[in-house]
Amino acid sequence: MPNVVLVGTQWGDEGKGKVVDVLTPQVQAVVRFQGGNNAGHTLVVDGDKIVLHLLPSGVLHPDCVCVIGNGVVVDPEVLREELRSLAARGRDLQAHELVVSPHAHVIMPYHLALDRLREASLGNNRIGTTCRGIGPCYEDKVARRGVTVAHLLDPAQLRAHLEVVLPWKNQEIVQWHGGDPFEVDELVAAYVEHGVALAPYVRSSTSVLHRVQRQGGSVLFEGAQGTFLDVDHGTYPHVTSSNTVAGAACAGSGVGPTAIDEVVGIAKAYTTRVGSGVFPTELDGATAEHLQRVGAEFGATTGRPRRCGWFDAALVRHAVRVNGVTRLALTKLDVLSGLDEIPICVSYEGVDDDDFPTSLATAVPVYTSMPGWSEDISGCRRMAELPEACVAYIRRIEALVGVKVELVSVGPEREATIRMGDLFTRDGYPRAVGH
Numbered sequence: 001m002p003n004v005v006l007v008g009t010q011w012g013d014e015g016k017g018k019v020v021d022v023l024t025p026q027v028q029a030v031v032r033f034q035g036g037n038n039a040g041h042t043l044v045v046d047g048d049k050i051v052l053h054l055l056p057s058g059v060l061h062p063d064c065v066c067v068i069g070n071g072v073v074v075d076p077e078v079l080r081e082e083l084r085s086l087a088a089r090g091r092d093l094q095a096h097e098l099v100v101s102p103h104a105h106v107i108m109p110y111h112l113a114l115d116r117l118r119e120a121s122l123g124n125n126r127i128g129t130t131c132r133g134i135g136p137c138y139e140d141k142v143a144r145r146g147v148t149v150a151h152l153l154d155p156a157q158l159r160a161h162l163e164v165v166l167p168w169k170n171q172e173i174v175q176w177h178g179g180d181p182f183e184v185d186e187l188v189a190a191y192v193e194h195g196v197a198l199a200p201y202v203r204s205s206t207s208v209l210h211r212v213q214r215q216g217g218s219v220l221f222e223g224a225q226g227t228f229l230d231v232d233h234g235t236y237p238h239v240t241s242s243n244t245v246a247g248a249a250c251a252g253s254g255v256g257p258t259a260i261d262e263v264v265g266i267a268k269a270y271t272t273r274v275g276s277g278v279f280p281t282e283l284d285g286a287t288a289e290h291l292q293r294v295g296a297e298f299g300a301t302t303g304r305p306r307r308c309g310w311f312d313a314a315l316v317r318h319a320v321r322v323n324g325v326t327r328l329a330l331t332k333l334d335v336l337s338g339l340d341e342i343p344i345c346v347s348y349e350g351v352d353d354d355d356f357p358t359s360l361a362t363a364v365p366v367y368t369s370m371p372g373w374s375e376d377i378s379g380c381r382r383m384a385e386l387p388e389a390c391v392a393y394i395r396r397i398e399a400l401v402g403v404k405v406e407l408v409s410v411g412p413e414r415e416a417t418i419r420m421g422d423l424f425t426r427d428g429y430p431r432a433v434g435h
């Protein structure tokens with residue numbers, strides 16, 4: 001296996017969890033490099049479902065090191081709860097199996113309070129955050145007034161830091177929003193205790209990942225959210241607070257760009273988006289409801305219904321360029337069964353195929369219509385078993401975005417997958433020359 005970055009090419013919820021699951025058994029380390037507990041994937045342990053929001057999905061594989069990189073923001077309560085719920089199911093993560101970067105920033109209770117209070121005060125202009133304190137935590141990181149995991153291991157430094165920062169936070173909470181203030185003593189006591197509990201896992205992600213690679217191991221960098229939620233490359237301001245694109249895997253975990261061999265882009269066979277913001281191919285009415293119902297398009301973390309629309313090849317083509325996607329995985333193709341025809345947005349009016357609009361707000365999609373298929377495809381395991389119209393749909397997407405589809409997902413189950421190409425079908429993969 002090469003070192004692979006896996007990213008969503010739309011607005012998140014592309015079904016990344018399942019593709020990560022296919023690749024994880026072949027790697028020695030799985031890394032989260034951005035975001036916080038606003039991601040969400042469901043793991044099944046002995047028939048028992050656990051939803052993880054922070055831990056990488058490698059946790060079920062005893063030989064795999066799970067890394068929470070410096071680019072992630074960590075809520076210690078959530079992390080410890082996930083560790084406890086895994087331990088209760090017999091999976092007690094040992095110190096050598098989990099790495100938490102000392103440079104990762106910590107989501108403090110005042111971040112959660114500010115996230116909720118600010119969203120409530122914005123009314124109809126709310127950003128639609130998950131209110132987990134992630135945005136306010138990243139703000140403090142960039143403003144150089146954040147609390148890092150390293151601070152939790154040094155009570156004196158944590159106290160000194162909070163004595164400077166907390167009055168600012170309390171001023172906004174109390175005077176602007178009428179909320180309740182936080183106390184330095186209480187925060188220090190609670191977060192030093194978190195530090196003691198997490199200390200065995202706190203190590204440099206750079207050193208650990210370098211060691212894995214030196215020993216011939218492979219690393220999977222697991223992106224959260226999607227390309228168009230990236231704070232720089234997404235549909236600002238309706239974006240997340242971190243860089244979600246493949247390039248962020250390096251900065252967010254402390255490895256160099258030369259360590260990355262492949263970038264897998266995950267695209268849903270149609271498009272969805274949660275919350276506010278532009279969405280050129282959005283549908284309303286019966287077709288939107290059909291996709292929402294058949295695709296179970298409700299958020300894993302918040303339960304919010306997702307907005308639905310046709311596949312936007314102009315959008316995914318841009319994501320391929322931003323991320324340097326080398327292979328594409330197409331998910332939820334089964335959801336399109338039973339439609340007479342399936343429109344695809346091939347470009348935007350007046351915009352060349354090798355260009356992208358300065359703002360999607362004015363983008364007018366140009367559609368082509370593909371014939372649909374009526375067969376249930378969820379039992380198909382090879383391309384040859386798919387209806388002709390379905391294969392034509394996949395081939396059209398490949399041609400429009402310029403990358404081969406090497407994995408097709410036709411149902412939520414692990415087996416409901418058609419795998420092609422060496423990355424998804426072979427265990428041993430020759431490493432790129434020079435590594």
Ligand code: GDP
Nearest residue numbers: 013014015016017300331332333409410411412
């Ligand atoms: P992620 O955040 O990108 O991992 O996506 P989510 O987990 O939020 O959404 C994926 C959802 O779709 C999960 O409930 C999966 O079980 C489900 N899913 C994944 N692939 C397929 C598929 O090919 N078909 C169908 N019907 N559901 C799928």
